[in-house]
Amino acid sequence: MLARIFFLILIIFLAVNFCFVKAESMSSTNYKIQADSINVGGVRQTSSNYSSEDTIGETGTGNSSAANYLIKAGYQAMSAGSFLSISAPSNVDMGTIAGTGDTGLTGSSATWTIITDNSAGYKLEWQASSISMVSGSYTIGPYTPAIADTPENWLVGASDSEWGGRLSASSTDTSGEWGSLDEITSGAKWLNIASGSSRQIVSRVNANTPAGSIEKVFFRVEVGVNKTQAIGEYHTGITITATVL
Secondary structure: OOEEEEEEEEEEEEEOOOOOOOOOOOOOOEEEEEOOOOOEEEEEEEEEEEOEEEEEOOOEEEEEOOOOOOOEEOOOOOOOOOOOEEHHHHHEEEEEEOEEEEEEOOOOOOEEEEEEEOOOOOOOOOOOOOOOOEEEEEEEEEEEOOOOOEOOOOOHHHHHOOEEEEOOOOOOOOOHHHHHOOOOOOOOEEEEHHHHHHHHEEOOOOOOOOOOEEEEEEEEEEEEOOOOOEEEEEEEEEEEEEEEE
16 A cells, blocks of 8 residues: 655745835944934833834825835834745655555655744744545544644554644754654654644744744654555645744
C-alpha cells in the first residue's frame, strides 16, 4: 500500500496599518533623525494615567488617498501606523508511506518569516481547510491528543492513521507547549490542526525589525501497523495567519 501526502499551504496576513514610505533622514556618525517637521511648538506629556504628544503649526496635514496611493501627511500622522509582513513558502510534499509507517520529520516542514515594527509584537495562528487529509472518499484522521487542544508526545494507535503538526524548537519565537527539542521519539509535542477555528501556535511581545522572526512548522503522518489505509494521494490545506497585537 502506498500513501502519498502533500500540503497546500495558504498564506494570509492581517495588519492594523500598512504604510509604505520612502523618505530621506538626517544622520551622522553620532545621530539619526528619522522624521522632522517645521512648526511653532509641540511637546510630549505624560502622567500615571496617560501619554500624549502634540505638534502645533504644521500645514497640509491629514490623510489623502486615491486608487493608487495613500498619504499620511504630518509629523504625527506619519508615525501612527504599524506594518506586518509574512513570507509564502512552497507546498509541503510529505513523501510516500509504503503500507504502514511514519513520515517522520525529513522534508515535512514549512518556514515563514514574519516582520513587524509593532511594539506589542504579533501572533501566529493555523487552521486546516479540512480536519482530515483526503483522497477521494478515503481519509487520514486528525491527531487525537489525550487532552483536547494540548500538545503531547506523538502516539498513534496500531489501528489508526493520523496527521498533525508542531512548532519547531528552532524557530526564532517559540512556545514551551511544543517541547524543547525537534526529535521523533521525545522532547517534541504534537497536536491536530483544527478546521473549525484558528489556533495560536506562537506569539511575540515586541517588534522584530529588520531581521524578522523565522517560524518553522513540522507536519507528520503515521499509519498504524494494523491499519489498512487505501492507496492514494492525501492532501489538505492550511491557512497561516499573522496578526499584530
